[in-house]
Amino acid sequence: MEFFIDTGNLEEIKETYAWGLIDGVTTNPSLVAKSGISQKELITQISEIVDGPISAEVISTEAKGMLEEAYELAKIHENVVIKLPMTKDGMIALADLTKNNIKTNITLVFSANQALLAAKNGATYVSPFIGRLDDIGQTGMHLIAEIKDIYDNYGYQTKILAASIRHTDHVKASALVGSDVATIPYKVLNQLFNHPLTDSGIEQFLKDHQNAK
Numbered sequence: 001m002e003f004f005i006d007t008g009n010l011e012e013i014k015e016t017y018a019w020g021l022i023d024g025v026t027t028n029p030s031l032v033a034k035s036g037i038s039q040k041e042l043i044t045q046i047s048e049i050v051d052g053p054i055s056a057e058v059i060s061t062e063a064k065g066m067l068e069e070a071y072e073l074a075k076i077h078e079n080v081v082i083k084l085p086m087t088k089d090g091m092i093a094l095a096d097l098t099k100n101n102i103k104t105n106i107t108l109v110f111s112a113n114q115a116l117l118a119a120k121n122g123a124t125y126v127s128p129f130i131g132r133l134d135d136i137g138q139t140g141m142h143l144i145a146e147i148k149d150i151y152d153n154y155g156y157q158t159k160i161l162a163a164s165i166r167h168t169d170h171v172k173a174s175a176l177v178g179s180d181v182a183t184i185p186y187k188v189l190n191q192l193f194n195h196p197l198t199d200s201g202i203e204q205f206l207k208d209h210q211n212a213k
């Protein structure tokens with residue numbers, strides 16, 4: 001399973017990338033806004049830190065504008081993945097980018113049918129937002145399992161990228177249903193390491209070591 005970090009914070013990317021566990025990065029317009037720098041500058045700086053897929057999202061709502069943005073973003077670095085919204089215009093832009101061998105990530109996916117459309121048009125990644133489904137009283141993980149079944153039925157190569165992860169159980173559940181990737185916020189990445197028995201075990205070992213003759 002691949003881990004991406006879901007952030008526009010360069011310090012978080014540097015710190016977590018050093019762990020050797022991070023395969024790529026996802027950003028979105030909200031995360032770019034928080035970074036305080038332009039998207040172009042942010043993606044350029046991320047590409048200097050991370051050797052792996054970096055999702056950069058378009059903000060146009062019409063296919064023509066999406067494609068203009070996409071081709072500009074793709075020039076920044078070969079690892080750039082163009083994030084497009086799950087709309088009709090997004091699908092038009094996706095068809096074009098697929099034809100031109102540009103990597104894509106279809107975002108704001110909330111149903112299995114939407115994921116099916118993205119795969120049919122050759123998306124590299126599809127991003128089901130599980131936390132936002134949980135927020136409205138649905139079970140986001142069921143969506144990942146449905147998409148997995150559908151993609152397996154037809155051998156689609158589109159990778160499932162579990163997004164909008166809120167807690168460590170989302171990571172475990174994504175792994176259990178076979179999600180290809182999880183994009184994880186900094187806080188949750190840190191929480192993955194934690195277990196009280198690890199802490200107390202280390203403490204005891206150190207105590208015993210110090211008391212050894």
Ligand code: E4P
Pocket residue numbers: 006026027028107127129131132163164165183
């Ligand atoms: C995915 O690529 C998105 O950036 C992200 O996971 C959205 O998460 P949120 O629902 O916490 O904003």
